[in-house]
Amino acid sequence: MKKALTIISGGIDSSTLLYKILNDRYEAYALTFIYGQKHSKEVEVAKDITSKLNIDHKVIDISSLQEILRSALTSPEIKIPEVSGELKHYDSLKFTVVPNRNSIFLSIAVGYAISIRVNHVFYAAHFSDRGVYPDCREEFVEAFNHASRLATDNPDLVIEAPFIKMSKSEIVSLGTKLGVPYELTWSCYKGGEKHCGVCSSCRERKRAFQDIGIPDPTVYER
Amino acid sequence: MKKALTIISGGIDSSTLLYKILNDRYEAYALTFIYGQKHSKEVEVAKDITSKLNIDHKVIDISSLQEILRSALTSPEIKIPEVSGELKHYDSLKFTVVPNRNSIFLSIAVGYAISIRVNHVFYAAHFSDRGVYPDCREEFVEAFNHASRLATDNPDLVIEAPFIKMSKSEIVSLGTKLGVPYELTWSCYKGGEKHCGVCSSCRERKRAFQDIGIPDPTVYER
Numbered sequence: 001m002k003k004a005l006t007i008i009s010g011g012i013d014s015s016t017l018l019y020k021i022l023n024d025r026y027e028a029y030a031l032t033f034i035y036g037q038k039h040s041k042e043v044e045v046a047k048d049i050t051s052k053l054n055i056d057h058k059v060i061d062i063s064s065l066q067e068i069l070r071s072a073l074t075s076p077e078i079k080i081p082e083v084s085g086e087l088k089h090y091d092s093l094k095f096t097v098v099p100n101r102n103s104i105f106l107s108i109a110v111g112y113a114i115s116i117r118v119n120h121v122f123y124a125a126h127f128s129d130r131g132v133y134p135d136c137r138e139e140f141v142e143a144f145n146h147a148s149r150l151a152t153d154n155p156d157l158v159i160e161a162p163f164i165k166m167s168k169s170e171i172v173s174l175g176t177k178l179g180v181p182y183e184l185t186w187s188c189y190k191g192g193e194k195h196c197g198v199c200s201s202c203r204e205r206k207r208a209f210q211d212i213g214i215p216d217p218t219v220y221e222r
Numbered sequence: 223m224k225k226a227l228t229i230i231s232g233g234i235d236s237s238t239l240l241y242k243i244l245n246d247r248y249e250a251y252a253l254t255f256i257y258g259q260k261h262s263k264e265v266e267v268a269k270d271i272t273s274k275l276n277i278d279h280k281v282i283d284i285s286s287l288q289e290i291l292r293s294a295l296t297s298p299e300i301k302i303p304e305v306s307g308e309l310k311h312y313d314s315l316k317f318t319v320v321p322n323r324n325s326i327f328l329s330i331a332v333g334y335a336i337s338i339r340v341n342h343v344f345y346a347a348h349f350s351d352r353g354v355y356p357d358c359r360e361e362f363v364e365a366f367n368h369a370s371r372l373a374t375d376n377p378d379l380v381i382e383a384p385f386i387k388m389s390k391s392e393i394v395s396l397g398t399k400l401g402v403p404y405e406l407t408w409s410c411y412k413g414g415e416k417h418c419g420v421c422s423s424c425r426e427r428k429r430a431f432q433d434i435g436i437p438d439p440t441v442y443e444r
Binding site: 019031058060061062064065068069070098099100101102103104106107108110111112114115116134135137139140143144146147150151152153 | 249251280282283284286287289290291292320321322323324325326328329332333334336337356357359361362365366368369370372373374375
């Protein structure tokens with residue numbers, strides 16, 4: 001049985017990815033990072049989902065990085081922006097870039113994969129990410145895969161981002177077929193009791209369900 | 223003035239690198255990782271050296287990685303091997319590979335560099351590392367630089383390993399000219415009171431001074 005390690009945040013994309021990997025008959029391992037994100041609620045969600053699926057799940061605390069990585073997602077002095085229009089949506093997303101986040105997460109995931117002899121490392125970058133987050137682009141995945149093979153002397157290592165050409169709606173559509181419990185997943189950057197409904201991540205979540213005509217199980221504050 | 227961020231461990235190579243960067247007239251920033259290494263004494267040494275030079279120095283604790291990265295340097299259940307001959311030296315080094323370590327360190331360094339608007343990121347891989355540590359090879363540095371530029375959308379980012387074709391003796395020779403306080407630096411993997419003198423790292427340290435005929439200021443146990 002092929003083994004796969006997935007980075008899971010507890011959001012829609014990575015939760016769907018985990019279900020897809022199991023559906024594709026991989027033996028699955030999961031890895032979640034606490035990196036000082038304000039929405040640390042997603043970590044609890046990731047634990048719930050992996051525990052429901054009875055999957056080997058490591059949660060690694062690297063929140064010390066908060067001190068050196070500047071972003072609205074981690075820096076207490078930068079507020080998570082709210083969104084009102086399309087242009088503003090894109091602008092507000094820019095504040096949420098955590099510099100080099102996926103490179104950091106993938107590097108650690110690769111180190112872990114080598115330690116447990118796993119050759120497939122997955123993460124859930126998707127098509128809508130590519131505008132603002134450069135580490136969610138296809139050319140990055142390819143370049144990083146090449147560098148990681150050299151770093152570990154393992155030509156069989158494969159870093160895969162199977163959603164990289166899919167929209168969030170298409171991911172939700174796939175996940176609905178796979179039985180992903182979207183009511184458990186967490187997207188809101190603010191990390192309150194309920195999804196705020198107005199941050200860039202909540203807006204994307206709402207739209208993903210609306211566009212595909214699938215009922216959204218999320219309770220939003222606004 | 224050009225700005226440069228260096229990863230410094232407190233050993234001979236990275237300490238010399240820091241002195242070289244200052245000599246090359248960069249405004250220097252330094253970054254040290256606590257990653258669960260048994261020889262955490264090197265971190266105190268790194269602090270002493272950067273403080274002596276009055277350099278902006280961040281020490282980041284990612285020792286949670288110890289749980290997922292298997293190596294004699296970090297795993298309590300794997301003993302640091304002692305060395306008696308040449309073949310055994312190479313074999314014992316293999317135990318000290320921390321999977322993907324430089325990829326992890328560099329990814330974080332790049333994220334920090336972006337946050338403080340620094341384009342030059344240095345690390346002290348040297349020629350003798352290349353046999354056992356794949357993430358100290360020239361082709362890795364090049365591939366990782368390419369991936370990091372894509373990850374951060376910054377074509378000006380340069381990852382440099384200026385010692386990659388130099389032996390440890392050549393580094394010590396350069397550092398002696400630059401006034402590196404080698405009596406402060408730390409190499410021993412065992413991390414005791416004194417340098418043990420018999421681990422692979424102590425052996426390399428001894429040989430570096432011997433080969434170049436420079437007096438070794440280190441006090442060894444054996």
